[in-house]
Amino acid sequence: MLAATKGSLSLTEPITSLKPTPTEPPTSQKLSAWQILSRAGSILLAVGITVGIAIFASRFDIEQLRQYGYPGVFLASLLANATIALPVPGVAVTIGTALALPNEWWLVALVGAVGEALGESTAYLAGYGGSGVIENRHMYQRLHTWMERHGMATVFVLSAIPNPLIDLAGLAAGASKYPYYKFILACWLGKSIKTLIICWAAISSATWLLRFLA
Numbered sequence: 001m002l003a004a005t006k007g008s009l010s011l012t013e014p015i016t017s018l019k020p021t022p023t024e025p026p027t028s029q030k031l032s033a034w035q036i037l038s039r040a041g042s043i044l045l046a047v048g049i050t051v052g053i054a055i056f057a058s059r060f061d062i063e064q065l066r067q068y069g070y071p072g073v074f075l076a077s078l079l080a081n082a083t084i085a086l087p088v089p090g091v092a093v094t095i096g097t098a099l100a101l102p103n104e105w106w107l108v109a110l111v112g113a114v115g116e117a118l119g120e121s122t123a124y125l126a127g128y129g130g131s132g133v134i135e136n137r138h139m140y141q142r143l144h145t146w147m148e149r150h151g152m153a154t155v156f157v158l159s160a161i162p163n164p165l166i167d168l169a170g171l172a173a174g175a176s177k178y179p180y181y182k183f184i185l186a187c188w189l190g191k192s193i194k195t196l197i198i199c200w201a202a203i204s205s206a207t208w209l210l211r212f213l214a
Contacts, residue, residue, distance in 0.1 A: 073097045073108055074115040081119025090116065091198065098199040105203050109195040116195070117159070117188035123167045124183055127174025144172040151178050152186040159190025 068075075073094050080090025094112035098105040146154040147169065155173065158166045166187075173183045 070111050073112045077112040077115030078119045081116045082122045095202045105199045109199040113191035113195045116191040120170045123170025124174040127171035143168050147172045147176050155186035156190040159187045160193045
């Protein structure tokens with residue numbers, strides 16, 4: 001190999017200046033005492049609501065709520081959406097009440113939508129307090145990205161279509177610290193469209209069936 005003259009750099013010497021410098025690993029962000037307390041409180045509140053609903057549902061026939069009219073629809077819808085551990089027939093109560101009040105079916109649907117939207121608050125609280133629980137799941141990461149880019153649109157669409165992803169969207173909204181009032185508003189608008197369509201379909205089907213059998 002060729003070498004440079006005296007006083008110049010040798011071509012055989014390694015060039016150390018081009019070696020990449022090691023980078024320090026990113027340090028984890030420390031949470032303040034208030035953040036720790038708020039997250040712990042959110043988890044405890046979500047767990048407390050879920051346990052309370054489980055105890056209530058195990059001791060009370062949810063189907064009986066339809067006889068209480070609008071309060072029954074609200075409570076059944078709230079219970080059905082606040083937990084996925086128990087099969088609470090919230091939609092059945094809403095439809096039954098709408099059929100019992102055919103002239104006010106749209107109002108029954110809106111009341112049910114309010115209960116459903118507030119019930120999703122437990123998922124929001126759980127995500128706000130424990131964002132690291134399911135952050136490695138692929139669908140959760142995708143929903144988290146959607147929430148950061150199109151928050152209200154994501155919640156609205158998932159609320160308007162019957163699907164279990166609305167719970168993950170609530171977790172993602174809470175974990176990303178998405179404003180609660182925006183979350184609950186978009187959720188209620190979506191739930192309103194869903195319950196209005198369901199109740200309208202039930203009323204229309206019942207009316208057609210009665211005319212057919214008459």
